Amino acid sequence: MNSDANKKLNRLGIMGGTFDPIHYGHLVAAEMARAEFKLSKVLFIPTGKPPHKDRRDVSDAKLRYEMVKLATEDNLAFGVSSLEIEREGPSYTVETLRVLRRTYPEHELYFITGSDALLEIFSWRESEEILSMIEFIGAARPGFDAKDFLLKVQHEHPESQGKIHYLEVPALAISSTDIRARVQRGEPIRYLLPEPVRLYLEKQGLYLET
Numbered sequence: 001m002n003s004d005a006n007k008k009l010n011r012l013g014i015m016g017g018t019f020d021p022i023h024y025g026h027l028v029a030a031e032m033a034r035a036e037f038k039l040s041k042v043l044f045i046p047t048g049k050p051p052h053k054d055r056r057d058v059s060d061a062k063l064r065y066e067m068v069k070l071a072t073e074d075n076l077a078f079g080v081s082s083l084e085i086e087r088e089g090p091s092y093t094v095e096t097l098r099v100l101r102r103t104y105p106e107h108e109l110y111f112i113t114g115s116d117a118l119l120e121i122f123s124w125r126e127s128e129e130i131l132s133m134i135e136f137i138g139a140a141r142p143g144f145d146a147k148d149f150l151l152k153v154q155h156e157h158p159e160s161q162g163k164i165h166y167l168e169v170p171a172l173a174i175s176s177t178d179i180r181a182r183v184q185r186g187e188p189i190r191y192l193l194p195e196p197v198r199l200y201l202e203k204q205g206l207y208l209e210t
C-alpha cells in the first residue's frame with residue numbers, strides 16, 4: 001500500500017464544546033460518529049473561554065475538563081485534550097486546528113457538532129480556513145431538518161460542498177442548560193449523564209446557584 005492510501009485510514013474526530021457539564025447527548029454523538037465515519041479516535045476538547053457564549057458564569061475550565069475525563073475514560077477510542085483550557089483568550093477553533101494539524105499530520109480531521117452548532121460554523125473566526133482544513137459531521141438533534149439545511153448551506157456557501165456530513169443519531173433531547181436548571185431546582189439528573197460526572201458535580205457543588 002502506498003503512503004497516500006495509508007493516510008486515508010487515519011481519521012481523527014474532534015468534539016469541541018463547553019461541556020458544562022458533559023452529558024449523554026455529547027457521548028452518543030461522538031460514539032456514533034466514530035463508528036459511522038471510521039474514526040480511529042475522538043478527541044474531546046473542552047473550551048477555555050467559549051467564543052460565542054456570553055454566559056459569564058461558565059464553570060471553571062479545570063472542573064469541566066475533569067468531568068470530560070471522567071465521562072470518557074471507559075472508552076479506549078475517546079481522549080481529552082487540555083489544549084484550549086491552557087490557551088489564553090477566547091477558544092477559537094481555527095487556532096486549535098492549526099495545532100492539531102501539526103500534531104496529527106497524517107490524519108484527516110473531522111469536527112463533530114450538534115446540528116444546532118452546524119448552523120453557526122460560518123460565523124466562526126476564519127471559517128473558510130477551517131473548511132479548507134477539516135470536514136464537519138453534524139449530529140441530528142430533535143427538531144432539525146437536515147435535508148433542508150444541507151440544501152440551504154450548499155446554496156449559500158458553495159465552498160462547503162462535500163465538507164459537511166449529516167449523521168443521524170438516536171436523538172437525545174439532553175442539554176447542559178437543562179441539566180444545570182434541574183440541579184438548581186433540586187430535580188433529578190441521574191441517567192442524563194454518566195454517574196461519575198453526576199457524583200463529581202454534586203461533590204463540587206456545581207450549578208446550585210444561578
Ligand SMILES: Nc1ncnc2c1ncn2[C@@H]1O[C@H](COP(=O)(O)OP(=O)(O)OP(=O)(O)O)[C@@H](O)[C@H]1O
Nearest residue numbers: 017018019025029113114117139172174175176177
Ligand atoms: N443532545 C445532543 N445531541 C447531539 N449533539 C449535542 C447534544 N448536546 C450538545 N450537542 C453538541 O455538542 C457540542 C458541544 O455542546 P455544548 O457543550 O455547548 O452542550 P449543550 O448541551 O449544547 O450546552 P448548553 O445547553 O449549555 O448550550 C455542540 O456541537 C452541540 O451542538
Ligand SMILES: O=C(O)c1ccc[n+]([C@@H]2O[C@H](COP(=O)([O-])O)[C@@H](O)[C@H]2O)c1
Nearest residue numbers: 016017018047050051052092093124125
Ligand atoms: O472559532 C470560533 O469562532 C467558534 C465560535 C463558536 C464555537 N466554536 C466552537 O464550537 C464548539 C462548540 O461550542 P459551544 O459554544 O456550543 O460549546 C467549541 O469547540 C467551540 O470552541 C468556535
